Amino acid sequence: MPYQIEVCVDNIESLTTAIHAGATRIELCSSLALGGLTPSYGFMLQAKQHSTLPVYAMIRPRQGDFLFSDADVAIMLEDIKAAKKAQLDGIVIGILTTKADIDYPACKRLVEAAEGMGVTFHRAIDQCKDVQQALEDIIALGCERVLTSGQKSTAxxxxxxxxxxxxxxxxxxxxxxxxxxxxxxxxxxxxxSSINELHLSGKTARPSRMTHIQDDAQMGASHIDDFQIPITDFSAIHAMKQALQNIR
Known part of the structure; x- marks a missing residue:
């Protein structure tokens, strides 16, 4: 199939679902509800063992903007080491300056640390003040792809x-x-657009399989149901695959 379907997942159940549904590449994250953060080393290892597809790890140490401190960058460099140790196929990065340009020196450090791995630049580009210059900077960094919504809320x-x-x-x-x-x-x-790569999560949720729930012991924010498990929807990914097969 000439089209690439990248599915972002934040648990091992969703990884298996995405593969069976027709994904062609996996983006591995934690906390998809926050836009995707760095997955744990254990998740990286298990994903590599379970996946028949290329797996890229999100390298993003916290939620919020893409203006990262030196300490944040140090964490990202260590996480890239973990991704390499887990023998993942690539990483997903993005660092901006205070003026919403690509932080070229910081990004270059991450790209160099990922030597031998693929590098995707994520939707931080959608926050850049000059998307044309940002794209040239990302190309100069040696990234193989950039994920974008065209600087809008949806692609x-x-x-x-x-x-x-x-x-x-x-x-x-x-x-x-x-x-x-x-x-x-x-x-x-x-x-x-004439592109041939699409990215989605196909998010849905399933109820907990626990037979006893202590309703009065809320674990997280009050608006979040602790016993709804976010997962990838098989039908959403499979429908995407079918839709792309119908394009001539």
Whole structure:
């Protein structure tokens, strides 16, 4: 299949589901509800053992913006070492300056640390003040792809910018569309932008299988159900695969 379906997962159950549903690459995270943070080393090891697909680890030490301190970068460098030790195929990074440019020196340190692994630049590019210059900087870093929503909340809304980025890239880097991508809009995004890589989580949830729940002992924020398990929806990924197979 000429199209790539990257599925981001934050637990081993979702990894298995994504593979069986038709994903072609896995982005490994923790805390997808926060936009995706660095997965644990144990998760990296298990993912490598269970996956028949390339696995890329998100390298993002905290939620919030993409302005990282020297201490944050030090953590990211150690996490890249862990990803290499787990023999993952690549990493996913993004660091910006206070003025919303690519922090080239800091990103270069991460890319150099990942020597021998693939590198994707994530949606931090959607926060950049000059997306054209940001794309050139990412290409110069040696990244193999960039994930973007075209600086909009969803890739469908940002498809015109995604198309411009694809034209600017001119084969020097892959442009991958993500944010709100699903089976119903995949063909539109591809036909409008001419890209061939899509990124989604296909999120759903299942109830806990515990037979006893202590309702009065809330573990997290009050608006979060402790006993709803976020997982990848097989049907969402499989429907995406079917939609892409129908494109001529």
């Amino acid at each position: 469908e809304q940002g498809v015109a910018t995604i198309k411009k980025m694809h034209q600017q890239a001119a084969g020097r880097i892959q442009i991958m569309a993500g944010a709100g991508v699903n089976a119903s809009n995949a063909q539109y995004i591809i036909e409008q």
